[in-house]
Amino acid sequence: MKKKRKILKHILIYSGIFLICLLFYTGSTLYASKNFIEVTTYEYPSDKIDTPIDILVISDAHAHNFGEGNKDLTQKVKNEHPDIILLDGDIINFYEKNADYLKNMVSDLKEIAPVYYTIGNHEASYISTKKEDLKSLVDEAGGIYLDQDYVDITVKNQHLRIGGLYDYAYNNLQVPQEQYLQKGSYQFLQDYSNTDSFTLLMSHRPESFIDNDEDARWPIDLVVSGHEHGGQIRLPFIGGFYSTHLGLFSDYLSGYHNINGITLLVSRGLGTHEHKVPPRMYNIPEIVKVRLT
Numbered sequence: 001m002k003k004k005r006k007i008l009k010h011i012l013i014y015s016g017i018f019l020i021c022l023l024f025y026t027g028s029t030l031y032a033s034k035n036f037i038e039v040t041t042y043e044y045p046s047d048k049i050d051t052p053i054d055i056l057v058i059s060d061a062h063a064h065n066f067g068e069g070n071k072d073l074t075q076k077v078k079n080e081h082p083d084i085i086l087l088d089g090d091i092i093n094f095y096e097k098n099a100d101y102l103k104n105m106v107s108d109l110k111e112i113a114p115v116y117y118t119i120g121n122h123e124a125s126y127i128s129t130k131k132e133d134l135k136s137l138v139d140e141a142g143g144i145y146l147d148q149d150y151v152d153i154t155v156k157n158q159h160l161r162i163g164g165l166y167d168y169a170y171n172n173l174q175v176p177q178e179q180y181l182q183k184g185s186y187q188f189l190q191d192y193s194n195t196d197s198f199t200l201l202m203s204h205r206p207e208s209f210i211d212n213d214e215d216a217r218w219p220i221d222l223v224v225s226g227h228e229h230g231g232q233i234r235l236p237f238i239g240g241f242y243s244t245h246l247g248l249f250s251d252y253l254s255g256y257h258n259i260n261g262i263t264l265l266v267s268r269g270l271g272t273h274e275h276k277v278p279p280r281m282y283n284i285p286e287i288v289k290v291r292l293t
Contacts (some may be wrong), residue, residue, distance in 0.1 A: 037066060037076050041289040042256055042265065044222060048198040049292045051156045055200070056080055056113075057288040059088040059226025060120070060269025063101040066285075073270070074108045080289055082113045083155050087143070088226050089120025089166070089204030093273045096126060099137055106141035115143040116151075118164030120204035120227060122273070148188040152197060158292075159197040165189070168208045169218060193219050198292065200224070206252050206266045207245045209259050217260040222290070230254045230268030234283040240268075254286075265290065 056077055066072040077085065087109075091102045102117075109115050117138050119127070127134060138145040146164030153160050167185035171177070180186060193199060199221045203209060206225040231240020231253040240253030251257065257264045268286040272279065 036284050037073065037270065037287060038284045039076070039080060039287050039289050040267075041291065043291045043293055044263065045293050046198055046221060048196075048221070049158050051158055053084065053155050053158055053160075053292040054080065054082050055084045055086060055290045055292065056082040057086045057088055057224045057226075057265070057267050057290065058091075058109075058270065059204070059224075059267045059288075060090040060229060060271055061092075061101075061105070062090060062122070062271040062273045063092045063096055064271035065101075066270075070105060070108065073105075074112075076287065077109060078112050080287075082289070084160075084162070085109050085113045085115045086162075086200075086202055086224060087115060087117040088202045088224055088267065089118055090122045090226065090269070091117070091120070092122060092126060094122045094125035094129065095273075099126070099132060099134060102134070103137050103141045106138055106143035110142035114153075116146055116162050116164070116202065117143050118146050118202040118204060119166050121166075124166060146202065148184055150188075150192050152195075160200055161192065161195050161197045162200050162202075163188075163192045164202045165192075165208065166204060169203070170209075189218050198222075205245070206264060209262060209264055210246070210252055218262065220262050223262055223264045224267070224288070224290070225264060226267045226269045228253045228266060228268075229272055229280060230283050230286070232272065232279075232283065233281045234268075236282070 091105060092099055106115050106117065123134060135145040144151060147166055150161055150163030153162060165185060165188065169189060171180040201220050201223045203223050203225050205227045209223055228243045228246065231242055233241040235241055242248055243250050243253055246252055252266060254266050254268045265288065267288040268283060270285040
């Protein structure tokens, strides 16, 4: 009897220790998933680039501040010495009272490098609800707003074409072909991809390019996306857990991918909105750094 009690006591002690460790680990990862920032670096070799160019991609901030006035995020960006900064959508939430967070971020980051911005689904909803002109706000803050639009720039004597597209890159609604050819996104992509410069496109949702349709096969060098939050929960040795659009354990929740001859780079992003369930877990906020070589 004493032996059984001793065994039971040990089981309870070890179970308690395990539970405490699990709670501590979960709590610490929840904190880290909201307050830390890591930089993931990729190299992209191209015969269109002779001199290395460093690009930082910031996505899905969801109006979350890292430090007072976002000073920790600004310093993190500054430490990377980027040549170009891309804000790839969902910088604010659809339910914000105003877009001051976006304005302040653009204003702060443009002191480090030129800032290019495109909208995500949250800004699309915000614009629809608030009827606010985010283009004017971004332009006044010193950034460049791009949605179905592009700019040609020269960085370190290298020629780049930077664009932004929120819509799908293919006939996702399966409308008649003659109708699709008149669509604004199609006409934009036709014009945008007609260049010898290195083409860099911000497209918030990776599913905008994930399709086997011939229409999705545009001659674009690099597409950068976010939206998926890396799967929201990231499981050790497995990766991202879930996407509303891409399903369970999709390959396209983060990282580098080749889609129909296009290189697609998906950022885990920086945050999540307060209505998102489950919360972001085991998923350190991410800035993506791309070095064109």
